[in-house]
Amino acid sequence: METLPPLVQVEYVAKSFGPVVALRSADLSVMPGEIHALLGANGAGKSTLVKILSGVHPKDGGTLQVNGKTVTPGKPSDAMDVGLATVFQDPALIPDLTIDQNLRLTKVDKSLVLEWLANMELTIDFDSLVRDLPLETLRMLDLARALAHDPQLLLLDEITAALSADQAEKVFDVMEKWKERGRSVLFITHRLAEVLRICNTATILRDGVTSAVLSPREGGEKELLEAMLGAEATAEYSGTQRDIVADAPVMLEAQDLHSRGRVNGASFQLRAGEILGIAALEGQGQERLFDLLSGDRAPESGEILVDGSPLKARSPYDAIARGVVLVPSDRVLALLPQRPVRENLTVPLYNEAGHWFSLNSTETERVTGAIDRLDIDTRAQAQVRRLSGGNQQKVVLGRWLASGFNTLLCFDPTRGIDIQTKRQIYDLLRELADQGNAILLYTSELQEIPLVCDRVLVLYNGQFVHEQDAATATEEALLTASHGLAESK
Numbered sequence: 001m002e003t004l005p006p007l008v009q010v011e012y013v014a015k016s017f018g019p020v021v022a023l024r025s026a027d028l029s030v031m032p033g034e035i036h037a038l039l040g041a042n043g044a045g046k047s048t049l050v051k052i053l054s055g056v057h058p059k060d061g062g063t064l065q066v067n068g069k070t071v072t073p074g075k076p077s078d079a080m081d082v083g084l085a086t087v088f089q090d091p092a093l094i095p096d097l098t099i100d101q102n103l104r105l106t107k108v109d110k111s112l113v114l115e116w117l118a119n120m121e122l123t124i125d126f127d128s129l130v131r132d133l134p135l136e137t138l139r140m141l142d143l144a145r146a147l148a149h150d151p152q153l154l155l156l157d158e159i160t161a162a163l164s165a166d167q168a169e170k171v172f173d174v175m176e177k178w179k180e181r182g183r184s185v186l187f188i189t190h191r192l193a194e195v196l197r198i199c200n201t202a203t204i205l206r207d208g209v210t211s212a213v214l215s216p217r218e219g220g221e222k223e224l225l226e227a228m229l230g231a232e233a234t235a236e237y238s239g240t241q242r243d244i245v246a247d248a249p250v251m252l253e254a255q256d257l258h259s260r261g262r263v264n265g266a267s268f269q270l271r272a273g274e275i276l277g278i279a280a281l282e283g284q285g286q287e288r289l290f291d292l293l294s295g296d297r298a299p300e301s302g303e304i305l306v307d308g309s310p311l312k313a314r315s316p317y318d319a320i321a322r323g324v325v326l327v328p329s330d331r332v333l334a335l336l337p338q339r340p341v342r343e344n345l346t347v348p349l350y351n352e353a354g355h356w357f358s359l360n361s362t363e364t365e366r367v368t369g370a371i372d373r374l375d376i377d378t379r380a381q382a383q384v385r386r387l388s389g390g391n392q393q394k395v396v397l398g399r400w401l402a403s404g405f406n407t408l409l410c411f412d413p414t415r416g417i418d419i420q421t422k423r424q425i426y427d428l429l430r431e432l433a434d435q436g437n438a439i440l441l442y443t444s445e446l447q448e449i450p451l452v453c454d455r456v457l458v459l460y461n462g463q464f465v466h467e468q469d470a471a472t473a474t475e476e477a478l479l480t481a482s483h484g485l486a487e488s489k
Helices: 046-053 076-081 099-105 110-119 135-148 165-180 192-198 216-229 286-293 316-321 341-351 361-374 389-403 419-434 446-452 475-482
Strands: 008-017 020-030 035-039 061-066 084-087 153-157 184-188 201-206 209-214 250-259 263-271 275-279 301-306 324-327 407-411 438-442 455-460 463-469
Touching: 008 046, 020 035, 020 046, 020 184, 020 201, 035 046, 035 165, 035 192, 035 216, 046 084, 046 153, 046 184, 076 084, 084 135, 099 110, 110 135, 135 153, 135 165, 153 165, 165 184, 165 192, 184 192, 192 216, 201 216, 209 216, 216 419, 250 286, 250 438, 263 286, 263 301, 263 438, 263 463, 275 419, 275 446, 275 475, 286 324, 286 407, 286 438, 316 324, 324 389, 341 361, 341 389, 361 389, 361 419, 389 419, 407 419, 419 438, 419 446, 446 475, 455 475, 463 475
Parallel strands: 020 209, 035 184, 035 201, 084 153, 153 184, 275 438, 275 455, 324 407, 407 438
Antiparallel strands: 008 020, 008 061, 201 209, 250 263, 250 301, 455 463
């Protein structure tokens, strides 16, 4: 039988950003009709390679071939001309324009976008402003827009990280259909269960070099982890729950919160030293709840108490002043992307500093301590946007380590980061709780609940409908409650 040549062949590709070497020597061979995983720890070079293939970044060395022909895409339209379309890690849309205006800018056939959205059972008002739509909707729109170009290779960079389980299933269906048509998919994800389920081949990047090409189903998760991170990463992570002292002070309390049909009578208590998990399917009011607790919105009715006193926040600044701080899932919104790492870490301290960007020796020591504690890679410290996604999230967490807090609100903080960085964050959250801080953690990955949390609440239709010890919380039980089928408190 004749062997087909690769659809895409990458050899010895290198890329540096100033002193930071993102890719040293990357090789990749994607065959026609396959779903190919591109894996590696944060900072391994995955997104950089995708952006080189997509025409966003020029390569410094090496070769790219598509269908046997050498190509050098200088912009995304060049990549599309040779059959490569990408769904990037962050939405490639202008927030202050409508969906329709964004589509016209990219000269994509709107009827084809609508057709693909219909195939995925999605309806989007094209007159809506991008900034008014949830991230999950924007990811699916980006996918439909990429498919409308009818590419030979569909490049998906962490698309499922922002999606609920049912939306991720729709993405997997698209990937299978694309494969059946003889087309290919390059799929980046940190969820190894997804790789084992759907990918034929996996290329592993480690420190900017291709370290292995594997068949995921043959070697399993252990082999993938060893190739990505070394043998030490295969050790199973065990949870570290603790018994919460019943009379520990209540740090944060919600009493019958309501907000525009999104939050419908939510109440809970969070005690000092506790990590309280929240589980919910997409769109059950978790985003609005965190907006209320962080001071970004005011509730229509109900009350938020901090250390027993009402929080009447007109902005997040008022919540921060009371020691309640937020780590959002969208780290881009929390950062000053073109400013250095240290400036991003010290933003909350500027209100106390005598001069802008001027810190005393104690504050400087706290910033350095946060960098060391979180092992933040500062090679690209001149601009935080040059850091990997995992290191950017560490900067957001490190900001509050440097400035101090009492209650930490974490909204899906490990979304889209590798297992090693996740474990660092798990350990940090436990350490912070053991120091007497209170932590409220929403996660879209239910398997994190027993690893990190002491107690878990399930949110359904804006209300808490289920509560149990996190150590005994199975995914099945949490999913059942998340569908409103188990109402016990």
